[in-house]
Structure formats: C-alpha cells, structure tokens
Amino acid sequence: MSRRKTPAAAVSPATAGDRAASHAAPPRVGFVSLGCPKALVDSERILTQLKVEGYDIVPTYDAADIVVVNTCGFIDSAVEESLEAIGEAMAENGRVIVTGCLGAREQVIRQKHPHVLAVTGPQRYEEVVGAVHRHLPPQHDPYLDLVPPQGVKLTPRHYAYLKISEGCNHRCTFCIIPSMRGDLVSRPVDEVMREAERLVAAGVKELLVISQDTSAYGADLRYAARPWRNRQCATSLSGLCGALGELGAWVRLHYVYPYAHVDEIIPLMAERRILPYLDIPLQHGSASVLRRMKRPAAAEGTLMRIERWREICPDLTIRSTFIVGFPGETEREFDELLAFIAAARLDRVGCFAYSPVDGAAANRLEGAVPEEVKEERRGRFMEAQATISRTRLADKVGRSLQVLVDEVRADGSGIARSSADAPEIDGVVIIEPHAALRAGQFATVRVTASSDHDLMGVLGEQGRAGGTVAIVR
C-alpha cells in the first residue's frame, strides 16, 4: 500500500513565461493516490483529464485550491489509511473530494468526515472530474494545454501500468472487489494497443499489464476482433500479448490465473516476445481451502500446468501470494499448502495472515483460526519459501542478464531489475558503480552474488544503454 501525493515532476510544468502569458493563474488541484496499481492507473486517468482541462496539479496541500483523495477499501487497514488520509487533507486544506474503492461506501466516509465536498466510487472518472468542475471551475487556456500524449503518469518515465479491464466475474469469498467494481468490463484491444503505442513512443520501456483477472481479458466482449496495424486482432489474452510483443518494450503480466488458455502465451515468453514472468495470485495449495475460497483454479491442475510451462520456457519466473489461516484451515490443509510450495518451487512469494474484510462472504464461514496460529503458520510458510527463493536466486550467479536500470545512486552504483523483478514488489539487481550506467536504460549485467531477495552484479561488456530488449539468458 503506498500513499503518493502527486509529485511536481509528474506533470508537465507550466513555465514562468507560460504563466505570465495566461490571463489568470490556473485552478490548482492536489492529489493523494492510495492503494494498488489499478487505483494508481485510475489516478493517472483523472489527473490526465484535469490537466487536459487546464488545471495545475500541485504537490502540496498549501498550494492546492482543492484536494482529491483516491482511496483504497480492500482490507480494514486500507480503510483506516484512507480515512486517515482524508482527515489529513481536511485538516491541511479543508476542500476535499473523495473517490476510489472506499468511495463506494459513502456512509463510512461521511460518518468520520461529514464535510468532504463530494464522494464518488471507483472508476467514476466523469463523476470525480464533474465534482472538481462544480467546486473549482476550469479555466481552460488552449495555449497552456501541455498534456503529453501519453497522459500524466505517476510512475518513473521508463515504465507504466497498462490497465486492460475493470471488474471481475469471480466471487472469491474473502474479496469484496466485485461488489465495489462490478463484473468484468474489458477495454477493446485496439484501444489498449493505442495507449501502449503512445506510452512506448513517449519513452516507456516496460509495460506492466494489470486488471483484476488478466486471464479473463476479452471474455465479456466474446474476444471480438478489432483492427490494429492493418490486421484484425482478437480482444483476448493471446491476441493482446502477441500485439504487445511487437512494440519493442518489456511486457510484464500481472494477476494471471492458471486457466488452460494461459498455455497459449508461454511460447511468446519462450521466444522473448513478452517477459517470461507471471504474477499468479494462487492464495492456497489445498483443494478444500481453495473450494471454500471459491478460487478460479484448482491446486493439482496448477502444479501440472506450472511444470508444463517450465518445460516450454525454462526461464519462467513465477510470483504469487498466499493466505494462511483462512477460516476452517486445518493443520492438514496447511501441510498441503507447504507441500504445494515445495513442489511448485515458485520464485517470489508473498504471504498474508487471513484478515476478515467487512462485507466478505468468508466472514460467515465457521472455524476462525486464532491469531497466534495464523502468525505461527505464516512464519513456517515464509521460512520454507525463503529457502526455495534463495536457492533459485543463487542459481543465477555467473549468468548474464539483461536489466532495466531504475536508478543510479550518488556513488555511481545502479539499482536495476531483470525480467524476474517487477517494480515495487520483487527484488532488484544491484550493479557495482560504473560511469556508463543510465537510469531508464537497458544494460547487460554479469551476476556475481545473490542474497535472500536480490542479485549483485557488474556491468557486462555490452552493458552500455541500448535500444534492444532481447533478453539475455
């Protein structure tokens, strides 16, 4: 969970000269973005629209005429953080519009902060922009329309999230997202591809595909074919991955469920047209727990599927998240989970102790697991997985990897990521100081050492920044 106030660098700056040329100072909006990458993309869309309309996006409460808070309501701690952020904005500025997931529960917000100007729910872009218009009318000046074609981004210039759909058709018992965001609504593939092309043209080198359920992409549109680059392209996971693979950028898939048709995209990974990386939130390894969770895939099939994927693409990195202490979880079911992770040998894993979410169906299940048992199981799980992750990282020592440099530190060393590392959630590759390192550029690194989460390396001979995105094995 991250709380980001809009940094000044995230917007196209209006210069002093531009300002002098305007008839009046543009209305100024402050923005606080909370929650997951999907919420971040919502924030970017809202900011893009506001910027198009001539609003200045400012980084402090003092400088803002109004503040928009994009909230998260996924779990209780997220609700708390959202309410706290609204309280801070009210205290520091006083003119606050609330949007995002928690916006779907207006009474919770109004109970604590009755004087917010407006509350809108998730994906209600028009509504939140309309609320800004009502309380702070725009002063559009076409000569000051400085929005870049790729829109306003909160991520560094070299990577960007690409949201391909909203909502979800599943009803996992621990989750309330479908009740807040509704059923699956996919964006037509040509629309997604136009956005992806704009991003790449603006210098983005890595596209991170996100949604609630990436594998289900296009099902609501019956995988309709759409025109793109003089051909018809299906609005489906494989249609999208094939097209994205032509752009010359890294393409990383998040929130993929192991349905049978995911098999179709593994050859694209083996051919390095998209990154050999899958973020699959498996949540458990016991079939009976998965049934109680109403998860969209079964454990035994998943192990076989992973094995087959690795035969086709041996370098495939799999990251996942798991929940321990789900209601009714027995010691035997927990042991099944441990056996599952031992067999699956996943690369990156997160583990959460189950925490009930207000309104989730799982709250009605019997057999709540005591907190100390949940924590004890989480500890055992992480210990078992740490050995697996450490060994898999150590296997990379001595190899050459292509990396994307995120940052060059003051001492000249680099913080980079390989195909195995998604930003913010995975480890990094730490590169020894070298004058040729450039943030936002690809480099080739020889791996010299590994730790529990990260790799260390030296810049290889072809490590100078380059345009190629071929992945070095």
Ligand code: SF4
């Ligand atoms: S797949 Fe399950 S956990 Fe994920 S958004 Fe849909 S209902 Fe929630």
